[in-house]
Amino acid sequence: xxxxxxEALDALTARLPRSIEPSxxxxxxxxxxxxxxxxxxxxxxxxxxAGIAALFVGALLLGMPxxxxxxxxxxxxxxxxxxxxxxxxxxLTRYRxxxxxxxxxxxxxxxxxxxxxxxxxxxxxxxxERDPDDAELGQILKRTYEQELAIIDAVTPNxxxxxxxxxxxx
Amino acid sequence: MTDPTPSRWGGGxxxxxxxxxxxxRRAFEALYRAHSGRVHALCLRLSSHAATAEExxxxxxxxxxxxxxxxxxxxxxxxxxxxxxVNVVFDHQRAQRSWYRRTVSLDDEGDAVDVLPDRGSAPxxxxxxxxxxxxxxxxxxxxxxxxxxxxxxxxEIAARAGIAVGTSKAHLHRARxxxxxxxx
Numbered sequence: 001x002x003x004x005x006x007e008a009l010d011a012l013t014a015r016l017p018r019s020i021e022p023s024x025x026x027x028x029x030x031x032x033x034x035x036x037x038x039x040x041x042x043x044x045x046x047x048x049x050a051g052i053a054a055l056f057v058g059a060l061l062l063g064m065p066x067x068x069x070x071x072x073x074x075x076x077x078x079x080x081x082x083x084x085x086x087x088x089x090x091x092l093t094r095y096r097x098x099x100x101x102x103x104x105x106x107x108x109x110x111x112x113x114x115x116x117x118x119x120x121x122x123x124x125x126x127x128x129e130r131d132p133d134d135a136e137l138g139q140i141l142k143r144t145y146e147q148e149l150a151i152i153d154a155v156t157p158n159x160x161x162x163x164x165x166x167x168x169x170x
Numbered sequence: 171m172t173d174p175t176p177s178r179w180g181g182g183x184x185x186x187x188x189x190x191x192x193x194x195r196r197a198f199e200a201l202y203r204a205h206s207g208r209v210h211a212l213c214l215r216l217s218s219h220a221a222t223a224e225e226x227x228x229x230x231x232x233x234x235x236x237x238x239x240x241x242x243x244x245x246x247x248x249x250x251x252x253x254x255x256v257n258v259v260f261d262h263q264r265a266q267r268s269w270y271r272r273t274v275s276l277d278d279e280g281d282a283v284d285v286l287p288d289r290g291s292a293p294x295x296x297x298x299x300x301x302x303x304x305x306x307x308x309x310x311x312x313x314x315x316x317x318x319x320x321x322x323x324x325x326e327i328a329a330r331a332g333i334a335v336g337t338s339k340a341h342l343h344r345a346r347x348x349x350x351x352x353x354x
Binding site: 017023 | 208
């Protein structure tokens with residue numbers, strides 16, 4: 001059947017399935033996210049953290065050329081890794097130092113989330129190896145890093161970074 | 171908007187909604203199971219990227235959980251959920267455009283691919299149409315999916331997307347012309 005007329009295109013469109021199941025069950029990911037309401041740190045801490053983070057990430061990005069050319073997806077990802085790596089290390093160290101003092105249920109939720117994010121990061125890196133120029137994957141990588149930081153910041157005091165604040169910098 | 175799904179605000183779904191509003195995640199899982207396929211189909215067709223569609227599907231349900239109290243039952247739950255999903259996709263696309271502007275400087279139609287769809291199946295079948303929809307420029311794809319697949323009217327598409335009604339009609343015309351050309 002060709003679709004070289006409006007009627008034929010309409011007929012084909014009407015045959016499209018209304019429902020397409022995802023390739024994997026997404027419910028565990030949704031459940032983990034809705035199960036972990038994120039208590040916020042005091043505002044003065046977040047403001048201070050945001051300032052430090054903005055300075056830190058901004059300094060890293062100063063060396064990044066504006067208006068990056070065609071291979072920018074790879075360059076951007078390298079910038080992301082460079083920017084987030086020390087933040088992730090510091091956040092995870094802070095979390096491990098306080099994990100024993102968390103409510104057991106909250107700790108389970110946090111660690112479920114962190115495990116999901118860890119798997120997601122691994123999957124993103126595999127996908128990036130296959131398609132290193134995919135700009136959208138770079139963006140997903142950035143959001144995944146941000147989610148990891150946000151989870152840790154929500155349950156640890158003196159959070160050095162508020163991902164909502166530095167989101168605009170990257 | 172014409173909702174092809176009959177109203178589901180009643181029976182077991184109403185109980186699930188009420189229980190979810192009270193914080194019952196198992197009840198919300200029932201809603202997820204009932205609607206995830208259609209939400210994912212919408213995200214997949216609008217984003218044209220499998221991994222992004224799954225991420226957007228998750229985001230839509232997280233936002234639905236957070237905003238469930240705003241569902242008053244004056245429309246079908248599916249209608250409410252699909253509108254919310256479209257907002258999630260639009261938010262994602264706006265963020266993406268902002269990111270592109272700061273980095274790779276792609277224009278709004280940067281994902282336009284004016285090539286023939288893959289020919290893995292007989293020309294003109296629905297698999298071809300799915301592939302062709304994925305290859306449409308973003309604006310044309312968005313309007314085609316919302317208007318021709320989901321049954322929205324141009325004025326609602328224009329309001330949600332922040333474009334003029336005439337722009338929405340132009341996008342649809344371009345989408346249909348490209349699809350007919352590719353699938354003929």
